[in-house]
Amino acid sequence: NAGVTQTPKFQVLKTGQSMTLQCAQDMNHNSMYWYRQDPGMGLRLIYYSASEGTTDKGEVPNGYNVSRLNKREFSLRLESAAPSQTSVYFCASSPLSTGATEAFFGQGTRLTVV
Amino acid sequence: AQSVTQPDIHITVSEGASLELRCNYSYGATPYLFWYVQSPGQGLQLLLKYFSGDTLVQGIKGFEAEFKRSQSSFNLRKPSVHWSDAAEYFCAALPGGGNKLTFGTGTQLKVEL
Numbered sequence: 001n002a003g004v005t006q007t008p009k010f011q012v013l014k015t016g017q018s019m020t021l022q023c024a025q026d027m028n029h030n031s032m033y034w035y036r037q038d039p040g041m042g043l044r045l046i047y048y049s050a051s052e053g054t055t056d057k058g059e060v061p062n063g064y065n066v067s068r069l070n071k072r073e074f075s076l077r078l079e080s081a082a083p084s085q086t087s088v089y090f091c092a093s094s095p096l097s098t099g100a101t102e103a104f105f106g107q108g109t110r111l112t113v114v
Numbered sequence: 115a116q117s118v119t120q121p122d123i124h125i126t127v128s129e130g131a132s133l134e135l136r137c138n139y140s141y142g143a144t145p146y147l148f149w150y151v152q153s154p155g156q157g158l159q160l161l162l163k164y165f166s167g168d169t170l171v172q173g174i175k176g177f178e179a180e181f182k183r184s185q186s187s188f189n190l191r192k193p194s195v196h197w198s199d200a201a202e203y204f205c206a207a208l209p210g211g212g213n214k215l216t217f218g219t220g221t222q223l224k225v226e227l
Contacts, residue, residue, distance in 0.1 A: 004157075031213050040123065042204060042219035043158075050213045058214065090157060094215070102148055103206075103215055105157040 002026050006091050006106035013081040013113045021076040021109050023091030031094045032074035033103060034058075034066060036087040043090065049074055081113045116141050118207050120218035127195050128226045135190040135221050137205030145207040147188040149179055152202045152220075161203075164188060175199070200225045 007022045025032065030051045035043040035058075045058030047066040055066050063085060065077045074093075078085055088110050092103040119138045127133055139145060146165050150158040162173025169181040179190045188205060205218040 033215060035217070040219060042120075043217040045214065045216065048213055048215075056213070059216075092158075092215075102160045102163050105150075105159075107157045 004091055004093055004104055004106035006089075006109050008109060009107065010110050011112070013078075013111065015082060015113060017081050018077065018079050019081065020078075021089055021091075021111075022073070023075065023106060024073045025091075025093040025104070026072065027093060027095070027104065028071070029093035029095050029104075030071070031103075032068065033092040033094075034064075034074065034076045035090045035092065036060065036085075037090060037108075038087050046076065046089075081111075083113045085111065086113045087111060116145075116207070116209065116214075116216060118205055118216050118218040120203075120205055120221050122221045123219070124222045124224065126224040126226060129197050130194050133190075133192045133195045133199070133223070135203050135205075135223070137188045137190065137218060138186050139188065139205075139207045140186065141207060141209060143210060144183060145209045147179075147181065148206040148208070149173065149177070149188075149190045150204045150206060150217075151175075152204065154201070158204065161190070195223075195225055197225045197227055199223060 004025045033048045034046040044060045049055045049068040052071045088108045091106045094103040117140045148163045149161040164181045202220045204220045208215045
């Protein structure tokens with residue numbers, strides 16, 4: 001059972017380039033999340049999706065877009081990368097739309113924007 | 115605004131000593147509460163969770179946490195720390211009926227041998 005799979009694991013972008021971070025879960029979970037982790041700031045929520053076809057902004061959505069392609073997949077897109085988006089990105093999923101259980105995390109994507 | 119606060123950025127304890135990591139939350143109603151652990155270069159692993167009922171919650175790896183409504187706290191404890199417990203610990207909260215899972219800023223635990 002793979003759980004939550006993120007690709008790629010590492011990425012270096014030049015300022016202004018675009019890219020999509022992929023996330024897939026095989027646990028039939030309804031809710032999915034994207035966080036970024038920066039030193040001293042914990043995990044900050046970028047976007048989340050309560051169910052297929054719905055997405056909501058989190059604390060730090062600016063500069064990002066998301067797509068809940070189907071129940072399994074939730075992608076995060078950077079249209080024009082900036083150095084401030086250098087971070088470690090985590091995708092997570094949880095079973096119920098009301099969120100009354102814990103989230104399961106992927107291994108993270110380490111993104112550097114130069 | 116809903117928030118989770120972990121007042122201690124770094125904590126150092128000696129191996130075998132007891133540990134308490136603090137977490138406070140600010141929500142209109144009691145949220146669901148979680149503690150996660152992150153080892154270097156890894157994702158997050160759930161240690162324990164509180165939804166309702168018994169205010170002392172047992173988790174994995176010998177950890178426990180106590181929910182105190184009067185103090186809006188959910189502190190993590192371990193009676194005797196092992197060197198392998200060195201990691202970053204995150205408290206998180208989820209409002210009842212909601213989906214927005216919010217994390218604190220984390221506490222980095224160092225264990226001295």
